[in-house]
Amino acid sequence: MATAATLDAVVRAAGPQLGSLMERVEARLAQLTAGHGAVLARHGGATIAAGGKRLRPLLVFLAAGEAPTAAGERLVRAAAAVELIHSASLVHDDVLDRAPLRRGQPTVVAVAGRTIATATGDLLFSRAFAELAAGGEVDDVRALSAASSALAAGELMQRADAWDAAVPLARYLERCELKTGSLFEAACRLGALAGGGPADALARFGRRIGLAFQLLDDVLDVSGPASRTGKARGTDLLDGTVTLPLIVARERDPRLAAVDLRALDSEAAAEEVCDRIAATGALEEAKRRALAVVAEAKAGLPQLPQRQRATLELVADGVVERYA
Amino acid sequence: MATAATLDAVVRAAGPQLGSLMERVEARLAQLTAGHGAVLARHGGATIAAGGKRLRPLLVFLAAGEAPTAAGERLVRAAAAVELIHSASLVHDDVLDRAPLRRGQPTVVAVAGRTIATATGDLLFSRAFAELAAGGEVDDVRALSAASSALAAGELMQRADAWDAAVPLARYLERCELKTGSLFEAACRLGALAGGGPADALARFGRRIGLAFQLLDDVLDVSGPASRTGKARGTDLLDGTVTLPLIVARERDPRLAAVDLRALDSEAAAEEVCDRIAATGALEEAKRRALAVVAEAKAGLPQLPQRQRATLELVADGVVERYA
Numbered sequence: 001m002a003t004a005a006t007l008d009a010v011v012r013a014a015g016p017q018l019g020s021l022m023e024r025v026e027a028r029l030a031q032l033t034a035g036h037g038a039v040l041a042r043h044g045g046a047t048i049a050a051g052g053k054r055l056r057p058l059l060v061f062l063a064a065g066e067a068p069t070a071a072g073e074r075l076v077r078a079a080a081a082v083e084l085i086h087s088a089s090l091v092h093d094d095v096l097d098r099a100p101l102r103r104g105q106p107t108v109v110a111v112a113g114r115t116i117a118t119a120t121g122d123l124l125f126s127r128a129f130a131e132l133a134a135g136g137e138v139d140d141v142r143a144l145s146a147a148s149s150a151l152a153a154g155e156l157m158q159r160a161d162a163w164d165a166a167v168p169l170a171r172y173l174e175r176c177e178l179k180t181g182s183l184f185e186a187a188c189r190l191g192a193l194a195g196g197g198p199a200d201a202l203a204r205f206g207r208r209i210g211l212a213f214q215l216l217d218d219v220l221d222v223s224g225p226a227s228r229t230g231k232a233r234g235t236d237l238l239d240g241t242v243t244l245p246l247i248v249a250r251e252r253d254p255r256l257a258a259v260d261l262r263a264l265d266s267e268a269a270a271e272e273v274c275d276r277i278a279a280t281g282a283l284e285e286a287k288r289r290a291l292a293v294v295a296e297a298k299a300g301l302p303q304l305p306q307r308q309r310a311t312l313e314l315v316a317d318g319v320v321e322r323y324a
Numbered sequence: 325m326a327t328a329a330t331l332d333a334v335v336r337a338a339g340p341q342l343g344s345l346m347e348r349v350e351a352r353l354a355q356l357t358a359g360h361g362a363v364l365a366r367h368g369g370a371t372i373a374a375g376g377k378r379l380r381p382l383l384v385f386l387a388a389g390e391a392p393t394a395a396g397e398r399l400v401r402a403a404a405a406v407e408l409i410h411s412a413s414l415v416h417d418d419v420l421d422r423a424p425l426r427r428g429q430p431t432v433v434a435v436a437g438r439t440i441a442t443a444t445g446d447l448l449f450s451r452a453f454a455e456l457a458a459g460g461e462v463d464d465v466r467a468l469s470a471a472s473s474a475l476a477a478g479e480l481m482q483r484a485d486a487w488d489a490a491v492p493l494a495r496y497l498e499r500c501e502l503k504t505g506s507l508f509e510a511a512c513r514l515g516a517l518a519g520g521g522p523a524d525a526l527a528r529f530g531r532r533i534g535l536a537f538q539l540l541d542d543v544l545d546v547s548g549p550a551s552r553t554g555k556a557r558g559t560d561l562l563d564g565t566v567t568l569p570l571i572v573a574r575e576r577d578p579r580l581a582a583v584d585l586r587a588l589d590s591e592a593a594a595e596e597v598c599d600r601i602a603a604t605g606a607l608e609e610a611k612r613r614a615l616a617v618v619a620e621a622k623a624g625l626p627q628l629p630q631r632q633r634a635t636l637e638l639v640a641d642g643v644v645e646r647y648a
Contacts, residue, residue, distance in 0.1 A: 037477050037480060037481065037484075038484070039480040039481075039483070039484055040477070040480060089446075092442055092443075092446065095438075095442065096438060096439045096442060113483075114419075114420060115420045115479075115483050116480060116483050118416055118419065118420060118442065119416075119476045119479040119480045119483065120476075120480065121446075122413075122416065122445075122449070122472070122475070122476035122479070123473060123476035123477060123480065125446070125449060125450075125472075125476075126449075126469055126472040126473035126475075126476055127469075127473055129453050129465060129468075129469040129472070130466070130469035130470060130473055132465070133462055133465040133466040133469050134466065136462050137462070138457055138460050138461070138462045138465065141453060141456070141457040141462065141465050142454070142457040142458065144453075145450055145451075145453040145454035145457050146454060148446070148449075148450040148453070149447060149450035149451055149454055151446070151450075152443050152444075152446035152447035152449075152450055153361050153364070153447060155439075155443040155446070156361060156363040156364060156440060156443045156444065156447065157361065157363075159363070159437075159439050159440050159443065160361075160362070160363050
């Protein structure tokens with residue numbers, strides 16, 4: 001997640017309209033989770049409220065640029081829908097990982113069990129589409145359903161490739177684009193559609209930023225420190241998830257290419273592999289590649305009004321800054 | 325599920341156009357699960373292929389009546405989308421119930437584990453919305469997202485009410501409408517929207533038929549026999565799910581009102597409660613109420629062309645026939 005300081009800078013640079021839109025999307029999210037029964041209100045509401053920095057809604061609004069006031073309602077719907085899909089996927093991920101905490105709060109699965117958590121995720125998914133359908137813009141539904149399909153396809157790919165230390169780089173990058181890039185892409189496309197901007201070019205920007213976000217997240221899993229990420233180093237390795245640091249490191253250290261991830265049976269064993277990965281210099285190389293993707297995203301931005309370009313670049317830098 | 329004989333009769337009564345539409349929806353479903361990676365193709369494809377009788381697609385087409393040929397594409401999309409949502413909910417239900425078999429085939433969760441099954445369900449959900457969005461009809465998306473929200477809300481309600489032998493009748497009926505009625509309702513609404521028929525009235529018909537379907541399903545869980553339903557009697561009771569037979573029986577036998585479902589620790593114990601429920605005559609009463617709902621659905625059908633009315637009534641009768 002980009003830091004709070006970056007986001008404050010973005011809001012300042014973008015002007016008061018953005019702050020007002022961000023408040024409206026919060027209110028809409030609260031209303032959407034409150035109106036569908038006590039269980040969604042409690043668990044869906046808690047998930048949404050625990051919140052994070054609302055990076056995807058922010059991208060919706062920034063991709064819209066100086067959209068006419070009349071587009072505000074469409075933008076708020078789109079931003080809420082994107083955040084609902086994101087929240088739904090987090091709730092389902094926590095079920096699968098049996099995660100006790102997220103963002104320092106107990107997860108839905110920890111509080112209420114697998115059944116309620118799975119159904120809560122399904123309901124958040126469904127409310128996202130209902131929110132867009134109510135707005136009447138079928139292009140928006142198309143963009144969101146493409147992203148939600150990609151999220152699930154990325155999750156399936158991750159499981160298909162689990163424990164395979166030889167997974168090809170291209171396949172890893174495709175998985176990151178599906179799992180993370182696609183929803184950033186949808187956020188930018190939805191904003192551009194409402195704002196009348198160049199949708200395909202802004203969507204590509206979003207996809208790149210999302211990819212970089214995932215690459216850096218994967219570096220953080222290996223680099224830690226745990227005090228910063230809130231989890232032990234090497235949790236991906238323990239799940240059998242092979243990411244960029246190991247992909248780079250295995251070229252440099254043949255013993256890492258031969259590592260049997262299924263044999264890792266403790267956090268200490270995973271941390272030791274993290275240390276061996278770090279010793280190859282792979283973390284710096286992985287970070288360098290992520291920064292190159294961010295640079296590419298910024299360079300590929302289309303002709304845009306000065307203020308819009310500046311705010312999008314600030315967000316791109318914010319993705320990097322979380323690593324620094 | 326209505327019997328194959330009933331459905332054959334429906335197809336004969338409705339004319340060759342229906343058979344052709346049913347073939348097109350099969351082809352579309354096969355194509356939709358084939359086009360999104362090997363895992364979906366395998367597991368989603370197996371779920372779809374194991375299939376059932378396609379009652380919900382059938383309702384889409386029948387609710388459309390003698391729709392113009394140009395409406396065929398919209399109808400096929402709608403029918404595929406409804407079946408995808410149904411399949412997604414079955415895949416997730418099987419994850420939660422840890423079910424080994426469905427329709428005599430191993431479930432996705434049994435073959436591939438919880439993670440892949442959850443993601444497969446999410447992908448089937450997403451493809452349903454993508455299918456409708458590609459058709460460009462936002463009213464269709466609205467109908468489907470209302471139904472998928474209702475499905476999840478019904479699941480949440482069922483878990484909230486679990487183990488409560490005193491659950492009020494009205495709340496049980498609301499749960500059945502959410503869990504089952506809403507998707508039958510959406511099927512009829514989608515057909516009516518494409519065919520230009522009276523959408524609200526046909527949607528109400530679908531909702532009633534779905535409710536009756538669920539009531540009879542709940543009777544079958546208590547009545548068995550296991551040789552017919554493919555599962556032991558009383559599996560709902562073992563899950564803590566209180567249904568109409570117990571709700572009726574507890575008024576007639578106070579000892580049943582006091583039963584502690586959490587104390588049921590074996591199939592034999594659940595079957596004994598089933599026997600006590602049956603001894604009160606509650607199964608006949610529950611069946612009578614379901615038949616009354618079917619009669620109400622038929623009586624509430626709006627003015628329709630003769631052939632369309634006849635086929636819809638055949639489906640309504642088919643829902644009853646599965647119990648006979």
